[in-house]
Amino acid sequence: MKKIHIVILVGIAVCIMILLSFMADLSTYETLASARQKAGKTVTVIAKLDKSVATPIEYDPAKNPNLTQFFVIDSLGNRAQVRYYFEKPMDMEKSDRIVLKGKMQGDIFVITRKDGILIKCPSKYKDDPKAAQNNLTQN
16 A cells, blocks of 8 residues: 555544544534433523513522522423523523523433523514614614
8 A cells, every 4th residue: 555545544534533523512402301301411402581480580699609590491382490500691581592501400401511501682673673774874
């Protein structure tokens, strides 16, 4: 076998390893029901804050500044409690959707990483389409 063939084979092997490492980071969105079936495995869920409970967000910085608890509902109507082991994200009450990345432990969705929650707020121009047009014409 020639040296060029060996170099090409090694290059192909390196490319395959790089692609496989990128594929490990890819994740699909799950529902809360499918997350329960994958208990202990990190999953990504899109949900919205359940505002039907008496206190939708429980956060007491005097008691524990590193614990935020709330309830969410996914697109299929499944409900779960979430424990986020960091301070409460800003404007969480105004959120349209919440992207959660964590693990199910029983009936509780646990998030132990700071970047495990992403708040999707509604656009500030949602109710007034003319405001967006006025903003564009002023710039």
